Amino acid sequence: MTYESWEKELVERLDILPKNEKEEIISYYREIYGDKLDAGESESKIVSTFGEPALCAAKILLESSIARKNAAPEVNEETKIEENSTPVSTKTSAKPKKRSAKSWAIAITGWLFFATLILIPFASAIISVIAALGASTFTLAALSVGGVILALGAPLGYLIGYTTPGVLATFGSGLVAAGVCAILTIPFYYLTKYITVSSYKLAKYCFRRDK
Amino acid sequence: MDAQMKKGLLEVCVLSAIRDEESYGYKIISELEPYIKISESTLYPILRRLEMSEAVTTHSVEHNGRLRKYFKITDRGRAKISEFIEDMEEFERISNFITRGGKNSRRRKEVT
Numbered sequence: 001m002t003y004e005s006w007e008k009e010l011v012e013r014l015d016i017l018p019k020n021e022k023e024e025i026i027s028y029y030r031e032i033y034g035d036k037l038d039a040g041e042s043e044s045k046i047v048s049t050f051g052e053p054a055l056c057a058a059k060i061l062l063e064s065s066i067a068r069k070n071a072a073p074e075v076n077e078e079t080k081i082e083e084n085s086t087p088v089s090t091k092t093s094a095k096p097k098k099r100s101a102k103s104w105a106i107a108i109t110g111w112l113f114f115a116t117l118i119l120i121p122f123a124s125a126i127i128s129v130i131a132a133l134g135a136s137t138f139t140l141a142a143l144s145v146g147g148v149i150l151a152l153g154a155p156l157g158y159l160i161g162y163t164t165p166g167v168l169a170t171f172g173s174g175l176v177a178a179g180v181c182a183i184l185t186i187p188f189y190y191l192t193k194y195i196t197v198s199s200y201k202l203a204k205y206c207f208r209r210d211k
Numbered sequence: 212m213d214a215q216m217k218k219g220l221l222e223v224c225v226l227s228a229i230r231d232e233e234s235y236g237y238k239i240i241s242e243l244e245p246y247i248k249i250s251e252s253t254l255y256p257i258l259r260r261l262e263m264s265e266a267v268t269t270h271s272v273e274h275n276g277r278l279r280k281y282f283k284i285t286d287r288g289r290a291k292i293s294e295f296i297e298d299m300e301e302f303e304r305i306s307n308f309i310t311r312g313g314k315n316s317r318r319r320k321e322v323t
Contacts, residue, residue: 031237035279
């Protein structure tokens with residue numbers, strides 16, 4: 001058998017290996033073949049000492065990257081190093097994934113529980129307060145506008161000649177309502193804003209802490 | 212020799228062959244020949260394993276128009292040789308016990 005046909009047969013049997021690994025093996029055998037020729041050995045002798053291509057391929061495949069990937073994890077320092085140095089490591093990449101999925105499940109379940117027990121009533125309480133305050137602000141604003149209209153309308157009625165004590169009373173109450181509402185609208189507006197913003201911040205804080 | 216035992220032994224033999232001077236495939240096999248027989252297809256996986264475990268580093272040099280891959284030992288490789296020598300000392304004591312049988316049972320306590 002010539003070296004060429006020996007190499008060809010070997011390569012055929014190493015077909016499942018990645019290209020770079022195959023090339024490495026070919027250059028390894030070529031190098032030794034050349035050195036042996038230089039040392040004066042004949043081609044046929046060299047090929048016969050190399051042995052059956054199938055046997056060589058089997059030996060190589062047993063120690064190849066594919067065999068290492070498929071092998072059951074050995075508790076051996078050397079294999080650990082080898083696995084770490086190979087870029088596609090099934091062992092190291094699979095475990096953290098599983099762990100994170102599990103922790104996510106726990107986190108989500110925990111959050112759902114926490115949410116139903118505390119967050120939902122808490123949130124609805126906050127929403128009701130905001131709604132009440134918002135409504136009050138709106139009512140007060142409307143009342144103040146109404147008060148201004150009443151206050152302006154009463155003297156107008158007096159000018160037309162429609163003078164009763166009721167008109168004066170309306171004028172007075174209109175002024176009072178407008179005044180009180182002018183004072184109250186602004187703090188109510190800010191209180192509503194403050195509660196909305198702080199409840200948003202609280203929610204944000206809670207979620208950030210979970211992550 | 213037991214295959215498993217030989218496998219571990221060969222690895223250290225290869226490291227020893229390049230301990231003082233970097234070497235290449237054919238030279239390693241020739242140097243080991245008087246001590247332990249190692250075929251080309253056995254050497255290849257060993258060299259690969261040593262390279263993967265960073266016990267050796269490699270570089271290629273052109274020689275007579277061909278590429279020759281040189282293997283150089285690293286500190287990790289040297290540590291492996293030292294480890295082996297330590298193991299061998301222990302192994303020798305156990306071997307003594309095995310050869311003599313249970314006659315010298317005190318020696319076993321020294322081992323453990």
